[in-house]
Each structure stands twice: as C-alpha cells, then as structure tokens.
Amino acid sequence: MDRYRKETLERLVARLAVGVGVPAQDAALFASALADADLHGVSTHGISRLSIYLRRIQEGLIDPAARLTADREAGSVLALNAGNGLGQVQARKALDRLIPLARQNGVAAATIRNSQHFGALSWYCNAAAEQRMVLLAMSNCEPAMSPAGGYEPFFGTNPIAASFPTRRSFPVKIDLATSIVARGNIIAAQKRNQPIPEGWALDPEGEPTTDAQAALLGTVLTMAGHKGYALALMVELFSGVLSGAAIGSQVGSMYKNLDRPQNVGHFFCLFDIASFLDYEEYLRRMDETLDQIKSSKRRSGVDEILVPGERSARIAEQNQSQGIPLAPETLAELQHWCRQLKIAFDCPEVTACPTS
Amino acid sequence: MDRYRKETLERLVARLAVGVGVPAQDAALFASALADADLHGVSTHGISRLSIYLRRIQEGLIDPAARLTADREAGSVLALNAGNGLGQVQARKALDRLIPLARQNGVAAATIRNSQHFGALSWYCNAAAEQRMVLLAMSNCEPAMSPAGGYEPFFGTNPIAASFPTRRSFPVKIDLATSIVARGNIIAAQKRNQPIPEGWALDPEGEPTTDAQAALLGTVLTMAGHKGYALALMVELFSGVLSGAAIGSQVGSMYKNLDRPQNVGHFFCLFDIASFLDYEEYLRRMDETLDQIKSSKRRSGVDEILVPGERSARIAEQNQSQGIPLAPETLAELQHWCRQLKIAFDCPEVTACPTS
Numbered sequence: 001m002d003r004y005r006k007e008t009l010e011r012l013v014a015r016l017a018v019g020v021g022v023p024a025q026d027a028a029l030f031a032s033a034l035a036d037a038d039l040h041g042v043s044t045h046g047i048s049r050l051s052i053y054l055r056r057i058q059e060g061l062i063d064p065a066a067r068l069t070a071d072r073e074a075g076s077v078l079a080l081n082a083g084n085g086l087g088q089v090q091a092r093k094a095l096d097r098l099i100p101l102a103r104q105n106g107v108a109a110a111t112i113r114n115s116q117h118f119g120a121l122s123w124y125c126n127a128a129a130e131q132r133m134v135l136l137a138m139s140n141c142e143p144a145m146s147p148a149g150g151y152e153p154f155f156g157t158n159p160i161a162a163s164f165p166t167r168r169s170f171p172v173k174i175d176l177a178t179s180i181v182a183r184g185n186i187i188a189a190q191k192r193n194q195p196i197p198e199g200w201a202l203d204p205e206g207e208p209t210t211d212a213q214a215a216l217l218g219t220v221l222t223m224a225g226h227k228g229y230a231l232a233l234m235v236e237l238f239s240g241v242l243s244g245a246a247i248g249s250q251v252g253s254m255y256k257n258l259d260r261p262q263n264v265g266h267f268f269c270l271f272d273i274a275s276f277l278d279y280e281e282y283l284r285r286m287d288e289t290l291d292q293i294k295s296s297k298r299r300s301g302v303d304e305i306l307v308p309g310e311r312s313a314r315i316a317e318q319n320q321s322q323g324i325p326l327a328p329e330t331l332a333e334l335q336h337w338c339r340q341l342k343i344a345f346d347c348p349e350v351t352a353c354p355t356s
Numbered sequence: 357m358d359r360y361r362k363e364t365l366e367r368l369v370a371r372l373a374v375g376v377g378v379p380a381q382d383a384a385l386f387a388s389a390l391a392d393a394d395l396h397g398v399s400t401h402g403i404s405r406l407s408i409y410l411r412r413i414q415e416g417l418i419d420p421a422a423r424l425t426a427d428r429e430a431g432s433v434l435a436l437n438a439g440n441g442l443g444q445v446q447a448r449k450a451l452d453r454l455i456p457l458a459r460q461n462g463v464a465a466a467t468i469r470n471s472q473h474f475g476a477l478s479w480y481c482n483a484a485a486e487q488r489m490v491l492l493a494m495s496n497c498e499p500a501m502s503p504a505g506g507y508e509p510f511f512g513t514n515p516i517a518a519s520f521p522t523r524r525s526f527p528v529k530i531d532l533a534t535s536i537v538a539r540g541n542i543i544a545a546q547k548r549n550q551p552i553p554e555g556w557a558l559d560p561e562g563e564p565t566t567d568a569q570a571a572l573l574g575t576v577l578t579m580a581g582h583k584g585y586a587l588a589l590m591v592e593l594f595s596g597v598l599s600g601a602a603i604g605s606q607v608g609s610m611y612k613n614l615d616r617p618q619n620v621g622h623f624f625c626l627f628d629i630a631s632f633l634d635y636e637e638y639l640r641r642m643d644e645t646l647d648q649i650k651s652s653k654r655r656s657g658v659d660e661i662l663v664p665g666e667r668s669a670r671i672a673e674q675n676q677s678q679g680i681p682l683a684p685e686t687l688a689e690l691q692h693w694c695r696q697l698k699i700a701f702d703c704p705e706v707t708a709c710p711t712s
Contacts, residue, residue, distance in 0.1 A: 075460060134593075148661070233663075296507075300562070
C-alpha cells in the first residue's frame with residue numbers, strides 16, 4: 001500500500017469536507033479525527049469512512065454546518081443536541097464544553113443526541129488524557145447485534161472506551177466494541193471480497209456464517225456471550241435511552257439507510273484526576289501498575305506483555321515517520337471525490353518522511 | 357437445601373456481626389447486603405462469605421467500627437477512606453453521601469480506598485435505581501487474573517455494574533465480572549470438591565486446569581480475551597490507581613492473607629436521570645427498549661429473551677415467598693458461629709411462607 005504523510009491527508013480530507021459545505025474550522029476537526037484513526041492503525045474508523053460521510057452530506061442526511069445546542073444544562077451535566085451534524089465535530093465540541101465543568105466539579109457528564117457515527121472513541125479519550133483527565137465514552141450505533149438468544153439486529157456494536165494519561169509516550173487506551181469483533185472489520189472484509197472467520201456472525205436466518213455480506217445483513221455476535229449482551233445494553237441505555245437519541249433498531253444505518261438521518265446517541269463522562277488524588281501521585285501509581293504488568297511472567301510463546309494502547313502507539317509512531325498506508329480502495333475513493341468536487345489530489349506518496 | 361426467610365437470616369447475620377463488634381446500625385446494613393445477594397440467587401456473594409468476614413474481624417484484619425472519612429471532598433467528587441471497615445457498610449454510606457451531590461449537580465463520583473471485598477455490586481446499584489439514579493460501580497479485588505499473555509495473578513475479577521430503573525417490577529441490572537466466570541463460582545466448586553469446566557482457568561504453571569484448587573492458586577481467564585483484559589485494567593485504574601487503594605497483586609486475599617488487610621478500592625459514579633431528561637420520558641423510552649428486546653425474534657430452542665436482571669428478579673420473588681435456600685456448608689458455618697459467639701440459632705426452616 002502507498003503511504004502518505006498524515007498532514008497531507010488531513011489537509012486533503014479537510015478540503016473535501018469544505019467542498020461539501022463543512023465550515024473550515026469544523027472540517028479541520030473532522031479531518032483530524034479521521035487521520036488520527038489511520039495514524040493509529042484503526043483504518044476502519046478513518047479515511048475509509050470519508051466517502052459515506054460526504055455522500056450523506058450531499059444527500060442532505062447530515063447537516064454540514066449544524067450547531068451544537070443544549071436541551072438541558074445544569075450543574076455538571078449537559079444534555080446536548082448535535083443537530084444532525086458530523087459526529088466527530090459535535091462530540092469534540094461537547095468534550096470542549098465538558099472540560100471546564102470537570103475542572104470545576106471534578107466530574108462532568110454529557111449525552112449527545114441527533115448525531116452520527118463519530119469514529120474512534122479513543123480520539124476523544126486521548127484528547128481528554130492530554131488535559132490530565134479521564135473520559136469514559138460510549139456510543140450506540142447502527143443495529144448489528146441481537147440480545148442473547150435472538151437473531152434480529154438490535155444493538156449496535158456499542159463501544160466503550162477510556163484513556164488514562166501516563167508518564168510514558170502513550171496513554172493507556174481502552175477502546176472496545178462489545179461485539180466479538182468491530183463491525184468495521186466485517187465491512188473491510190466485504191470491501192475486499194474476503195470471508196470472515198467462523199464465530200463472528202449469524203446470517204439473516206440466525207445461522208452461523210463466514211460470508212461478510214451475509215454477516216452485514218444478519219447479526220454480529222456479542223463478545224463473551226451474555227456478558228457482552230449486558231454491556232451492549234448498558235451502552236445503549238447510557239447513549240441511546242438517556243440521551244433522547246434513536247434506540248436500538250431505530251438507529252439509522254450509515255450505509256443502508258440513505259433516506260433518513262442516523263440519530264446516533266453518545267455518552268461522555270469526564271473525570272478530573274487531580275480532584276481524586278495528587279496528579280504526581282497518580283502518575284507514580286500508574287507507572288508502578290504498568291511496570292508490574294509489563295514484567296508479568298509470560299506464557300510460553302509470548303514475547304512481550306502489551307498494555308492496551310501500546311501497540312497502536314507504536315503503529316502511530318511508525319506511520320508518523322514512514323507515512324500512513326492507504327488501502328487502494330480508499331485511495332480510489334479520495335481520487336473520485338477530488339474529481340467530483342474539483343479539488344486537486346495533491347498527495348505525494350512517501351517512502352519515508354522525517355518525523356515532524 | 358433447607359429454606360429460610362430472608363428476614364430471619366438477616367436478623368441472625370446482624371446479631372453475629374454485632375457479636376464481633378460491629379455497631380448495630382452497621383450490622384443491619386451488612387446483613388441486608390448479604391441476605392439480598394442470597395435472595396437474588398447470588399449466594400457466592402451472600403451469607404457463604406459471612407464466615408470469612410467474621411474471622412477477619414476477629415483476627416483484627418477488619419475494623420468492625422471503622423469510620424468513613426474523606427481524603428478529598430470538592431465539587432461533585434469524594435475521595436473516601438473506608439478505614440479498613442466492612443466494605444458493604446462503608447460503600448453503602450459512600451453511596452448515601454453521593455446521592456445529594458448527584459441530585460444537586462446531576463453527576464457525582466467517589467473513590468473508596470482501604471476497603472474489603474464488598475459483595476455484589478448490584479446491591480448498591482439497585483439502591484441507586486430506587487432513587488431514580490444510575491450508579492456505575494466498579495471494584496478491584498484480590499489477584500486472580502493475569503494480563504493477556506501472562507499467567508501470574510495480577511487483576512482481580514474486577515467487576516463492573518450499573519442498574520437502571522424501569523416501570524417493571526425489577527431494574528435492568530448489569531453486573532459482571534471481567535473474568536470468564538465469577539471467582540465465587542470456583543470457590544463454590546472447591547467447597548463442594550467439584551471440578552470446574554475447561555476454559556475457565558490456568559494452573560500456577562500457566563496450563564489449563566479443571567481443578568478448582570489449582571485454579572484458585574493459578575489464574576482465572578479474562579472474558580473475551582484481550583477485551584476482558586482491557587476492561588479489567590480500566591476497572592483497576594478507576595478503582596485501584598485513582599482511589600489510592602492497593603493495586604493489582606498488592607490487594608490482599610480475604611482467604612489466603614490472614615496477616616494483612618485487603619486494601620481493596622471501589623469506584624462509584626452516580627447519575628441523576630432527571631438531569632438528563634424528564635424522568636417520565638426516560639421511563640417511556642426504557643419501556644420501549646425492553647419491549648423491543650423481549651419481542652426479538654428468537655433462535656431455535658430459545659423460549660424467551662431475557663433482560664439482564666430479569667432472571668435474578670424471578671429468583672428473588674421465589675425466594676421471598678418460599679424462603680432462601682442455604683447450602684449445607686453455609687448452614688454449618690452459621691451454626692458454628694452461633695456456638696462460638698453464644699448466640700441462639702433461631703432460624704426455623706420454612707417450606708413456604710407468605711410473601712411479606
């Protein structure tokens with residue numbers, strides 16, 4: 001795969017977003033979110049999704065210039081309405097509004113309704129970690145999983161995430177779908193016409209399948225059986241029920257429903273670490289924890305114990321210096337949109353570029 | 357198994373707790389927590405644990421009359437010190453202190469250090485649900501699981517829980533250990549000299565085992581592989597690192613370490629529903645969600661789709677009317693403690709008693 005500098009891709013994505021009506025500052029936020037996902041190796045939530053966002057904007061299904069408004073705003077809680085704007089833009093603005101509340105009260109929470117698929121949760125969580133805070137983030141998503149015992153899509157793959165600052169070069173990054181596998185992986189397999197492993201999904205009749213297309217029409221299985229079902233429900237209740245967004249099967253599909261908005265709901269809870277204990281003491285305790293984990297006795301065949309977030313931090317470092325690899329189909333989509341919006345595709349490939 | 361009325365058992369447990377120095381009001385809270393677990397069929401976190409709590413109090417490893425104090429108290433955050441008191445008593449008092457803060461600010465959070473194994477998280481979460489609030493609760497626990505790739509006990513089975521009020525006869529109750537199975541099940545198998553299923557645990561050399569004793573000396577596996585590892589770490593960071601409690605392998609074992617306190621850490625975050633949306637609207641949305649889940653298409657062989665909390669609510673109803681079944685070994689322990697503390701064992705068996 002060809003590799004491109006992050007800054008180059010970010011600029012191009014922002015220009016394409018501006019090309020469909022996104023205000024320049026919002027487009028920069030949006031582009032930063034997508035490029036950051038690719039930088040960290042999470043291409044399923046990065047530029048590979050640009051095409052569908054642009055298409056939905058063009059179809060009038062996303063308001064590119066929506067404002068973030070508050071339904072309720074009291075104490076340390078914000079009940080927000082994303083106005084059917086881009087999820088990345090609105091959720092990042094929501095975080096910016098939570099930060100002073102958490103600084104003041106130690107903890108602050110927000111629901112965000114009327115939003116979209118908003119990419120990788122860790123983009124928001126990592127931004128909070130830079131503020132010496134911990135963001136616990138959840139989101140419902142388009143229907144993909146069923147309650148245990150069923151086979152009708154109800155829940156999304158309902159992710160939950162939190163990042164914790166450390167003294168190391170990366171935050172501890174917890175970011176997981178409550179499905180057995182992120183749906184993006186099935187979409188990626190479908191795009192490449194590849195089968196998926198057994199045990200990932202059921203077809204529309206409730207039978208196990210390895211066909212990516214059948215899986216996308218059927219249901220993805222929850223992780224850990226009933227436990228994953230319980231966690232997916234918890235995410236749905238915080239993000240969907242509490243927010244006033246669409247719930248479960250009423251959430252629109254970004255790919256399948258080209259006739260209505262998604263009305264996704266997100267849930268953020270932000271904790272200011274220094275309200276709980278001295279920040280230096282926190283860092284010392286975190287260091288000790290990571291030291292213990294890294295030096296655990298290893299099972300045979302295991303070279304290294306990794307901390308969540310460590311692998312993607314290494315990928316980010318590599319992609320920062322060598323460029324971000326873009327899948328051929330994503331590259332083709334970028335070029336298609338450049339032609340359509342009459343924007344120059346000025347993305348020189350790199351084999352290696354200096355770390356910025 | 358013989359069955360006993362909840363109220364009868366609760367009274368006896370409270371008297372035994374008073375017998376080892378627990379103040380009467382605290383003993384009532386403690387007894388209520390244990391009996392509630394048994395009522396809901398979670399006997400692994402109920403009266404079967406009474407013996408070890410009493411023993412640890414007698415050995416001076418738990419302070420039966422500890423006070424709950426605040427290390428920090430600002431805005432909507434409490435950093436609490438349980439003073440090595442009974443976890444159930446101190447954590448329930450912590451919740452009582454959080455409720456007015458959440459009522460005022462919409463959200464409030466507490467860490468609790470210097471605590472013990474504090475039973476079933478859903479006891480606290482359900483109490484919050486009765487206040488029209490959602491409590492997100494986590495706790496670290498004595499070492500039982502290793503990071504992915506390792507085989508040294510580091511994490512506890514680190515549970516996460518939240519209950520959501522409904523218009524039905526029970527709250528939605530999410531309460532799960534991040535282990536593939538709750539450690540209480542392995543302890544129960546060991547007490548009964550029964551093997552455990554394959555895939556639950558590794559022995560002390562890191563090899564798979566079905567021997568409950570070897571499993572308790574080795575490690576329980578995380579649920580869902582790396583995802584369970586990530587969630588267990590998240591719970592450890594919120595409950596252990598942020599609270600100032602012992603971290604990971606430093607947490608004392610209630611059964612193995614009869615020479616030192618456990619220093620367990622808990623994490624509570626409490627959300628006032630009406631701060632996010634109108635409470636009636638919330639109930640309506642919750643109803644709609646549960647209706648949809650209950651009426652999902654069922655896979656062949658599945659009679660009913662259950663909502664998390666529904667099964668245990670049915671057990672509670674049955675145990676309320678028919679009495680709580682007590683395992684013979686738990687009964688023997690109760691009788692042993694009655695003899696030792698010179699307290700009458702006045703627990704008439706019931707075959708059926710009227711619903712109170």
